[in-house]
Amino acid sequence: MLLELSIDELAARLRKKEITIEQLVSESIDASLQENEKLNCYISLRNKKDVLKEARQKDLEFSVDKPKLYGIPFSVKDSYVTKELPTTSGSAVLQNYHSPYTATVVKKLQAAGAILIGKNSQDSWGHGGSSENTDFAVVKNPNNLKHIAGGSSGGSAAAVAAHLVSFSIGEDTGGSIRNPASMCGVSGLKVTYGRVSRYGTIAYASSLDTVGPIANSAADLALVLETIAGADPKDSSSSQRPVDTYTKTLTQQISGKKIGLPKQFFGDNYNPEVRASVLAAVEKLRSLGLETVELDMPVLDYAIPIYYMIAASETSSNLARYDGIRFGTGRDKFLPESTRRIMLGTYALSAGYADELYKNGQRARTLLINSYEKAFKNCDVIITPTSPSLAQKFGELLTNPIENMLADLFTVTCNLVGIPSIAIPVGRSKDNLSIGMQIMGKKFAESSILNIAHIYQTTTQ
């Protein structure tokens, strides 16, 4: 299968005229249509005719100086508005909603020549870590169909894992890219807040939402990031900082770099198989010349309450526009998990409670930021497991809201602090479920974490 190859390799073969874009896209749309029956990883797929027509046109216009993403098939989470297909954010509230405009991230990819195949399933509004909180069919884990694919960007991770597209754009507010990437055994990048424009992203929690890619390798992630990163005049929270050439720094020397290991995230109360795999991967990095240092970050114990206070408050506000007056259906269509978060946030922002809840959440967020700043004085990157557990069976998280919240335990801090983090697969459990490790970096140090992940991936393959 062509789509098992790296984007670099595909770009090379296109240039050598060994393959055509039509061939590549044809494989992608056929596999997507077929596998979606089994995996439910798409909410909507483009018409095959249209996609092939676009591919043929691109074959005609192809030249060697085109961007590497030219002709590469991709998908996006259904939380990105696109003119092409409906945008639902996984919710019946937006069933059949068609956006009159396209999100910046999709526009940038299309401008580079990448070809949109379809839009991926997700937990509605990003509310969840299993992709089960949806009004559409639930995504299945390509590694084991009895298990969840993780979430909320479960459809994106599953589509990449099943090689239906070269990459997918997920959305990460508390771990929604990294968690499903980990569970499906692919690579996912949560970027620094402000690195990629949020314009056209259906907001879950605006101060935490980040736009990032899911792909088969750190090298592919670097390539996509180079295309989608950068300032956007339509998003005032996007950074003016110049974009690094992530693909150029992938192979830099990493020996001598220091890895911080927060002891709070390596407790023996978490899944032993996960812990063992991640520690083995850390050992591998040590063998490549990296050093490790243990970190004590007690404020991490409060990460989940801080996250839910802020995320719920912001989501209660962001979802206020879905009133069914101008578009979409009524508010009665919100599912229980979203209703719960809206109510929680409304309460946390109410007069008389906001000081104790929302504002204290913000103060604690500052403590968390300080704690990370301090930690990064002693190390270059921080490594933790991506998820405290293995991919659950269907229904296990959905029926247990607290357990559902704890699934984000290791990932939410990056969103609260605003730092980048890459999730990469480091092994399989005895039941053949993927185990993931995340490497967090300093703000805007995407190049550094992509570099380490790439070296790890190329030396372990």
Add this chain to the structure above:
Amino acid sequence: MTRQKYQLVCGMEIHAELKTNSKMFCGCKNDPFHAPKPNIYTCPVCLGLPGALPVANKRAIEWTIKLGLALDCKINLFSKFDRKHYFYPDLPKGYQISQYDLPFCYDGKIDTEHGPVRIHRIHLEEDTGKLLHKTIDDKSVSLIDFNRSSVPLVEIVTEPDIVSPEHAAVYARKLRTLLRYLDIANCDMEQGGMRLEANVSLRPNDKTTLPNYKTEIKNINSFRFLEQAIAFEIKRQAGILDSEKTVRQQTRGWNADKQATYPQRSKEDAEDYRYFPDPDIPPIRFTAEQIKLLRNKLPKLPDTLLKRWHSEYSLPHKLTAEVLTTAASGALYEKLFQTAKKLGIPANKLLKNILSKKITAPDQKSIEQTISEYQNQTQSDEVDSKQLKSMVKQILLDNPDIAIKYFQGQKQIIGFAMGQAMRRLPKNSDPVQVRAAILAELENKK
């Protein structure tokens, strides 16, 4: 006399739409009152569509600070926008982007001839869309026009310093003059470009503490109504206090037909707006140097001019405020009044004629044109009777039909004669006088 037992405690909240080219948080045209059709100046941002993000209008922020500086305010060097939540069909996001605890300007002051009014704060926010309730095909429908959605809106809040209904009106007029003079707002009251709200309560004359209640009179769209509404409230509240009852905390509206305020909603069940900083808009920071630059760019303020016009030409603020629209118009009218004085023309009469559109305003053509029209008009009010008589004679001579038809009973022929006469006379000749002259001449012919 109940009115003397109590003292008015009144503060005002005034909203004015800024006349920036584009809207507050998007690039859409800001011209809601002249839009040829509803919902044409809209985009994903001001329609609150999924995924859209606000980007603050820099000029609107600078203009707010300009206003603050003109009102002697302090400026917050660190400020931010907050979300104010409530559900209403004309509010597409379910929240209004406003400013909560860190407004751009605070602690200012404005002097009026009825006493000073302290400015509590000035903040910037976005306007809402507009609801239209109509009947189409026998069905009552509510329509929404989003042309106004997200138009920049400043809110100027005073301290409770207003001591009389007249004081309130004078303050509001003066603020409008300033907004126009600074060239940042049109303040079209009828269209809702400037909206007045008064918080009214009474306290016994011997007390200085704030009353424990207030009524809010909302959406007043004229200075006259403002005065009337406050005067009405004073009477109403004094009556309640006299009977030793408590005045209810309320929002009230003004009914101009009934000349009375009426309850709109009770303040006890006031909404909780759940304010929090808008995470889509980074906080705004200014340096002291940037504020200094803005202060230096401020034109000479209209107050100086208004005072001079009052003392020099005995022109009341009520009239001058109408024409003192910009710094340029200030200079123009100053020159007009000077010229008029030299020619012995009373400035007061001249200005009234301009305001009632009897003569062309100087900014439309020239000072000379205005003056000469004024002179023509005052002279031609009464036509020289001898001259008129000979002219009418000539008309009747030239048109023998007139007399014949008149005596045959076709009285409407007078209209034709009038037309002939008026065409030969100056524009503003008195038609009653002309008609009388024609009739007299016809009677002579009998």
